Amino acid sequence: xxxxxxxxxxxxxxxxxxxxxxxxxxxxxxxxxxxxxxxxxxxxxxxxxxxxxxxxxxxxxxxxxxxxxxxxxxxxxxxxxxxxxxxxxxxxxxxxxxxxxxxxxxxxxxxxxxxxxxxxxxxxxxxxxxxxxxxxxxxxxxxxxxxxxxxxxxxxxxxxxxxxxxxxxxxxxxxxxxxxxxxxxxxxxxxxxxxxxxxxxxxxxxxxxxxxxxxxxxxxxxxxxxxxxxxxxxxxxxxxxxxxxxxxxxxxxxxxxxxxxxxxxxxxxxxxxxxxxxxxxxxxxxxxxxxxxxxxxxxxxxxxxxxxxxxxxxxxxxxxxxxxxxxxxxxxxxxxxxxxxxxxxxxxxxxxxxxx
Amino acid sequence: xxxxxxxxxxxxxxxxxxxxxxxxxxxxxxxxxxxxxxxxxxxxxxxxxxxxxxxxxxxxxxxxxxxxxxxxxxxxxxxxxxxxxxxxxxxxxxxxxxxxxxxxxxxxxxxxxxxxxxxxxxxxxxxxxxxxxxxxxxxxxxxxxxxxxxxxxxxxxxxxxxxxxxxxxxxxxxxxxxxxxxxxxxxxxxxxxxxxxxxxxxxxxxxxxxxxxxxxxxxxxxxxxxxxxxxxxxxxxxxxxxxxxxxxxxxxxxxxxxx
Ligand SMILES: Nc1ncnc2c1ncn2[C@@H]1O[C@H](COP(=O)(O)OP(=O)(O)OP(=O)(O)O)[C@@H](O)[C@H]1O
Ligand SMILES: [Mg+2]
Numbered sequence: 001x002x003x004x005x006x007x008x009x010x011x012x013x014x015x016x017x018x019x020x021x022x023x024x025x026x027x028x029x030x031x032x033x034x035x036x037x038x039x040x041x042x043x044x045x046x047x048x049x050x051x052x053x054x055x056x057x058x059x060x061x062x063x064x065x066x067x068x069x070x071x072x073x074x075x076x077x078x079x080x081x082x083x084x085x086x087x088x089x090x091x092x093x094x095x096x097x098x099x100x101x102x103x104x105x106x107x108x109x110x111x112x113x114x115x116x117x118x119x120x121x122x123x124x125x126x127x128x129x130x131x132x133x134x135x136x137x138x139x140x141x142x143x144x145x146x147x148x149x150x151x152x153x154x155x156x157x158x159x160x161x162x163x164x165x166x167x168x169x170x171x172x173x174x175x176x177x178x179x180x181x182x183x184x185x186x187x188x189x190x191x192x193x194x195x196x197x198x199x200x201x202x203x204x205x206x207x208x209x210x211x212x213x214x215x216x217x218x219x220x221x222x223x224x225x226x227x228x229x230x231x232x233x234x235x236x237x238x239x240x241x242x243x244x245x246x247x248x249x250x251x252x253x254x255x256x257x258x259x260x261x262x263x264x265x266x267x268x269x270x271x272x273x274x275x276x277x278x279x280x281x282x283x284x285x286x287x288x289x290x291x292x293x294x295x296x297x298x299x300x301x302x303x304x305x306x307x308x309x310x311x312x313x314x315x316x317x318x319x320x321x322x323x324x325x326x327x328x329x330x331x332x333x334x335x336x337x338x339x340x341x342x343x344x345x346x347x348x349x350x351x352x353x354x355x356x
Numbered sequence: 357x358x359x360x361x362x363x364x365x366x367x368x369x370x371x372x373x374x375x376x377x378x379x380x381x382x383x384x385x386x387x388x389x390x391x392x393x394x395x396x397x398x399x400x401x402x403x404x405x406x407x408x409x410x411x412x413x414x415x416x417x418x419x420x421x422x423x424x425x426x427x428x429x430x431x432x433x434x435x436x437x438x439x440x441x442x443x444x445x446x447x448x449x450x451x452x453x454x455x456x457x458x459x460x461x462x463x464x465x466x467x468x469x470x471x472x473x474x475x476x477x478x479x480x481x482x483x484x485x486x487x488x489x490x491x492x493x494x495x496x497x498x499x500x501x502x503x504x505x506x507x508x509x510x511x512x513x514x515x516x517x518x519x520x521x522x523x524x525x526x527x528x529x530x531x532x533x534x535x536x537x538x539x540x541x542x543x544x545x546x547x548x549x550x551x552x553x554x555x556x557x558x559x560x561x562x563x564x565x566x567x568x569x570x571x572x573x574x575x576x577x578x579x580x581x582x583x584x585x586x587x588x589x590x591x592x593x594x595x596x597x598x599x600x601x602x603x604x605x606x607x608x609x610x611x612x613x614x615x
Binding site for chain 2 (some may be wrong): 090165188233235236238239240241243244245246249250253254257335352
């Protein structure tokens with residue numbers, strides 16, 4: 001108890017963490033109460049959890065500022081205000097993410113069953129059916145896009161960091177910057193126009209989609225690889241040259257292995273970026289309800305396009321279509337998550353060891 | 357094995373900036389030569405011209421001749437990569453390859469060049485080089501652990517082992533002890549003494565005592581002012597340089613009156 005007294009009597013009084021927690025809990029309870037009453041009175045349609053969290057964050061920041069201003073003085077209060085705002089910003093940023101994952105999982109689980117992974121939409125106008133054709137399409141188109149983009153992207157980055165000097169390198173960097181900003185629909189139109197020259201108008205096939213996606217993927221791969229290569233200390237390159245190792249072997253055996261973990265992470269981010277693309281694929285890969293394993297023939301549907309069509313053009317039983325759309329979205333999220341986990345494991349395994 | 361280096365009228369540039377002007381000197385085989393001089397006078401720059409490491413910097417170039425056993429390193433038909441296999445280098449900051457184990461670091465010169473080497477030969481080379489660098493006893497039980505897990509002094513000796521594993525004829529060392537404690541420094545100085553039996557050694561140092569302890573010959577470089585090129589002021593036996601130098605500037609520098 002003596003410490004309590006001391007704190008109160010000295011001029012440097014502080015707010016106890018306990019008090020702050022109580023304030024936070026009170027803010028939450030108050031806004032919870034308000035929104036429950038509002039929803040019961042029928043003013044809002046249903047209970048609004050997002051608004052509740054937002055308002056409790058706002059209340060807490062305001063309350064803790066006022067309390068701190070009274071007890072602790074101006075400097076401390078400002079500190080609490082800024083800390084509160086930053087934390088709330090973080091929570092607000094997290095909210096949509098949690099809400100999105102929650103909704104997708106909740107709605108997607110309905111149709112996450114064997115049929116979904118074993119059948120296409122061929123001859124389906126109501127219940128049943130699945131997204132196997134779209135899953136195969138996504139895997140094939142993404143794989144093809146990666147096979148095109150990763151070598152080109154990494155080699156371009158190597159050129160820019162290790163070899164590029166002067167005007168040409170500047171021009172390449174500029175073009176990469178421009179490419180980063182291409183809207184995805186333009187990439188789709190470009191691929192369509194390109195293949196229409198060779199195969200006539202109305203051409204639709206998976207590989208065209210892969211080419212369109214590569215246009216979006218290459219700049220991302222180049223940029224991230226470039227950053228990683230720049231992080232490799234020059235001393236390592238010099239150590240290698242000083243052993244009489246030619247430049248290209250230095251790049252292949254010293255620079256790339258040192259940067260590989262970061263490069264893989266960058267590549268995975270690039271894949272995640274394109275795997276969810278819809279617009280360009282609608283144009284050049286087309287829509288299909290059938291299984292199609294052949295990238296080079298016929299229309300090919302991918303998961304995002306599948307989700308879009310299920311949602312946009314429902315058949316007899318609209319709910320069945322919505323369920324399939326959610327499951328398609330869930331599967332897409334799961335694939336991206338799996339890719340990220342694999343990337344992390346690879347990066348851990350391949351990262352240079354024993355650095356302090 | 358080791359070779360004589362003759363430098364004739366060498367000018368060294370970074371783009372338009374002339375960093376070192378008109379250096380001529382001869383380095384005898386199986387000797388230790390120390391380069392001393394104030395910071396920025398071009399010691400590192402000059403050292404790096406002796407194995408054509410200077411030219412890896414964009415815009416860097418050299419005028420003049422560096423003869424190793426009568427052959428000019430800067431002749432058009434000379435491959436800089438081959439020069440660097442003959443003239444090894446140890447850097448100021450230890451720089452083992454972080455992706456490689458201790459053993460692989462020693463073998464880096466072989467493995468990075470895609471050369472084939474049998475397992476027993478490789479083990480033999482690792483042991484010989486690490487022994488040559490006075491590091492064998494400390495690391496023989498952890499050859500497969502990462503080289504970057506060693507202490508700074510051990511890392512520097514690992515870099516020396518890596519340099520001697522490719523059996524060069526000349527070893528260049530740019531302030532090899534500046535990041536090390538006195539004990540590691542002594543270990544490296546002892547090592548230089550031993551290496552002298554087989555290799556021609558050139559060492560840059562800011563430590564006068566070190567120069568006087570390890571070297572047979574000393575070259576004093578100086579610079580007239582910022583933006584001016586560095587020049588070779590005096591080159592002679594280490595005892596002469598430290599006991600009765602012929603040039604006033606050398607005496608001033610050694611007795612600590614400037615620089
Ligand atoms: N990469 C470079 N590009 C341009 N100029 C450089 C470069 N490296 C060094 N210089 C310049 O060349 C001159 C000589 O530098 P150098 O590094 O050879 O000096 P030093 O004698 O080794 O100095 P220190 O004792 O500090 O290591 C300096 O004026 C320096 O600014
Ligand atoms: Mg230097």
